[in-house]
Amino acid sequence: MFEILDHTADIGFRAWGATRAELFANAALALESIAVDMSDAREQEPYPIAASGEDEESLLVNWLNEVLYYLDGRRVVMRRFDIGEPAPFQVVGKAWGEPRDPARHPGKLVVKGVTYHLLKIGKDARGWFAEVYLDI
Amino acid sequence: MSEKIPIEAIDEVRFRIPRDERRGMRTDVVVYASREILEQIRKDLSLEQAMNVATLPGIVGPSLAMPDIHQGYGFPIGGVAATDWEHGVVSPGGVGFDINCGVRLVRTNLTRTEVEPRLRELVNQTFRDIPCGTGGAGHLQITEKQLDEVLVKGARWMVENGYGEPADAEFAEEGGRLDGADPDKVSHRAKERGRPQLGTIGSGNHFLEIQYVEQIHDEAAARALGLELGQVVVLIHCGSRGLGHQVCTDYLAQMGAAMKKYNISLPDRQLACVPIQSPEGQAYLAAMRASANFAWANRQAILHFLRGSFEKVFGKSARLTLIYDVCHNIAKRERHTVNGEKRDVLVHRKGATRAFPPGHREIPAAYRQIGQPVLIPGSMGTASWILVGAEGAMKETFGSVCHGAGRLLSRTAAKKGRDARQVLKTLEEAGIVAKSETRDGILEEIPEAYKNVDEVIEVVHRAGLARKVARLRPIGVIKG
Numbered sequence: 001m002f003e004i005l006d007h008t009a010d011i012g013f014r015a016w017g018a019t020r021a022e023l024f025a026n027a028a029l030a031l032e033s034i035a036v037d038m039s040d041a042r043e044q045e046p047y048p049i050a051a052s053g054e055d056e057e058s059l060l061v062n063w064l065n066e067v068l069y070y071l072d073g074r075r076v077v078m079r080r081f082d083i084g085e086p087a088p089f090q091v092v093g094k095a096w097g098e099p100r101d102p103a104r105h106p107g108k109l110v111v112k113g114v115t116y117h118l119l120k121i122g123k124d125a126r127g128w129f130a131e132v133y134l135d136i
Numbered sequence: 137m138s139e140k141i142p143i144e145a146i147d148e149v150r151f152r153i154p155r156d157e158r159r160g161m162r163t164d165v166v167v168y169a170s171r172e173i174l175e176q177i178r179k180d181l182s183l184e185q186a187m188n189v190a191t192l193p194g195i196v197g198p199s200l201a202m203p204d205i206h207q208g209y210g211f212p213i214g215g216v217a218a219t220d221w222e223h224g225v226v227s228p229g230g231v232g233f234d235i236n237c238g239v240r241l242v243r244t245n246l247t248r249t250e251v252e253p254r255l256r257e258l259v260n261q262t263f264r265d266i267p268c269g270t271g272g273a274g275h276l277q278i279t280e281k282q283l284d285e286v287l288v289k290g291a292r293w294m295v296e297n298g299y300g301e302p303a304d305a306e307f308a309e310e311g312g313r314l315d316g317a318d319p320d321k322v323s324h325r326a327k328e329r330g331r332p333q334l335g336t337i338g339s340g341n342h343f344l345e346i347q348y349v350e351q352i353h354d355e356a357a358a359r360a361l362g363l364e365l366g367q368v369v370v371l372i373h374c375g376s377r378g379l380g381h382q383v384c385t386d387y388l389a390q391m392g393a394a395m396k397k398y399n400i401s402l403p404d405r406q407l408a409c410v411p412i413q414s415p416e417g418q419a420y421l422a423a424m425r426a427s428a429n430f431a432w433a434n435r436q437a438i439l440h441f442l443r444g445s446f447e448k449v450f451g452k453s454a455r456l457t458l459i460y461d462v463c464h465n466i467a468k469r470e471r472h473t474v475n476g477e478k479r480d481v482l483v484h485r486k487g488a489t490r491a492f493p494p495g496h497r498e499i500p501a502a503y504r505q506i507g508q509p510v511l512i513p514g515s516m517g518t519a520s521w522i523l524v525g526a527e528g529a530m531k532e533t534f535g536s537v538c539h540g541a542g543r544l545l546s547r548t549a550a551k552k553g554r555d556a557r558q559v560l561k562t563l564e565e566a567g568i569v570a571k572s573e574t575r576d577g578i579l580e581e582i583p584e585a586y587k588n589v590d591e592v593i594e595v596v597h598r599a600g601l602a603r604k605v606a607r608l609r610p611i612g613v614i615k616g
Binding site for chain 1: 180206207208209210232233234269270325328329338339340378381382384385388389392393404405406543544545546547548549573574576616
């Protein structure tokens with residue numbers, strides 16, 4: 001679950017999750033769906049994915065950097081994330097997706113990077129939430 | 137937002153936020169703007185960000201904001217900051233994710249009346265030959281070993297390997313290649329991301345436009361650049377693609393620990409910086425230069441494929457000649473006079489263009505009398521400008537000016553209540569054929585999303601930072 005946030009030059013999203021694991025999964029899906037039309041993406045193969053950080057913020061940025069690397073470097077689109085409850089400053093999981101096919105997953109925006117600009121991660125009444133801005 | 141920040145007028149086009157406005161600021165912020173543009177600037181966080189830049193250790197001269205400034209991340213886009221080469225810091229955020237994002241301008245030997253009857257064919261051909269790369273790879277595939285050579289040689293590698301003409305490497309900032317690039321400082325991931333993308337434009341505000349010379353403001357300078365009224369030119373706006381983006385990501389990830397080591401604390405994490413003379417600082421600069429070289433090679437490859445597109449449509453007599461190529465996201469070691477004293481500084485230009493005045497030895501001999509060509513892309517479908525650098529830039533802004541129109545509306549706001557077909561129709565009615573790889577690419581970059589580029593240009597012209605040479609109008613647009 002996520003929504004898009006406005007930014008003059010770039011784009012952001014706010015993601016939620018009942019647990020931290022769900023938040024990290026939803027944040028990853030937000031990034032995927034900003035970059036690629038996901039409607040035809042299949043859960044074909046598993047891909048191991050993990051990240052660590054020196055605090056909560058850098059963990060989230062590094063996690064999304066991993067997702068972005070798969071997307072733009074390994075050319076893989078991922079539509080489901082199975083993540084264990086993150087340990088302090090560490091997240092390990094498995095993602096399900098398939099190699100990118102421009103015909104079936106049309107590109108939407110090239111995401112250049114994940115920024116710390118106005119970055120937020122924490123808990124509210126609905127559970128865990130995060131706000132992240134991407135450079136595009 | 138920045139509406140409450142007190143700002144004093146120096147004159148009609150210069151404004152100042154004094155350094156005592158906030159704790160931690162080491163210098164003033166100087167903003168180049170008209171009163172109208174300043175009101176727009178105050179609506180986002182860009183002045184806050186320019187004040188944050190003023191806290192960078194070793195900053196020399198003011199933190200500068202150009203009239204196209206808008207909110208970025210860490211640095212504002214349209215910001216310039218020079219830091220002392222021996223005792224200052226380098227900030228990857230002061231260069232940005234798209235290292236050596238820049239502009240290349242090419243003149244043709246064709247006129248508007250010759251091109252217009254076959255415009256759609258030309259746009260379609262160019263669109264096939266030069267992918268934007270939102271979905272797949274480019275048409276130029278090189279080996280890992282060749283990529284390492286590209287990272288050292290930049291545009292020259294392309295020319296030496298048959299993707300260009302010898303003069304192409306001469307008419308570019310730094311000759312299309314920065315010294316001191318080290319491919320070993322570029323991660324495997326960055327190379328993996330960038331290698332298949334060579335020869336592609338990218339998305340966002342990047343584009344390729346077929347334009348014609350609509351107005352000439354300086355006859356002598358236009359003649360030196362080989363430009364006449366009605367002549368068709370092509371403007372290419374793009375950068376270092378995934379390679380540069382990953383280099384920025386990699387080094388930002390290392391900066392947190394390094395900043396603790398060097399005892400640096402800053403108001404915004406995205407401003408992360410390290411001493412220039414530290415191993416981390418030197419490693420970043422070596423990787424940044426390699427990325428800059430990749431971007432020049434990319435724009436050179438695009439020019440090569442573009443020559444092919446023109447030849448297919450207009451035959452062998454079509455000639456495309458590079459006018460100049462500038463970078464607007466970069467940090468470079470330069471020598472500047474500060475308070476009457478010559479100093480070596482690292483000039484961070486984040487969304488700002490170098491604008492050296494007439495006589496500067498870094499300008500190709502053919503242009504040395506008129507000043508360095510400064511290429512300012514406008515928003516899609518409006519106008520772009522050619523300027524030349526002026527003495528004021530050397531005195532006040534470390535030889536820098538603006539880089540574009542500057543965004544006003546967010547992407548969501550730009551899309552609201554509009555559909556792509558309508559926008560394409562409006563462009564067509566204005567005589568512009570546009571083609572985009574994505575549906576949103578056209579919508580998000582509508583002219584209304586940007587400040588008026590003419591007003592931005594007027595400010596830098598009146599401030600004496602650069603002089604107007606020619607205004608260019610698009611007839612064909614290709615974007616991601």
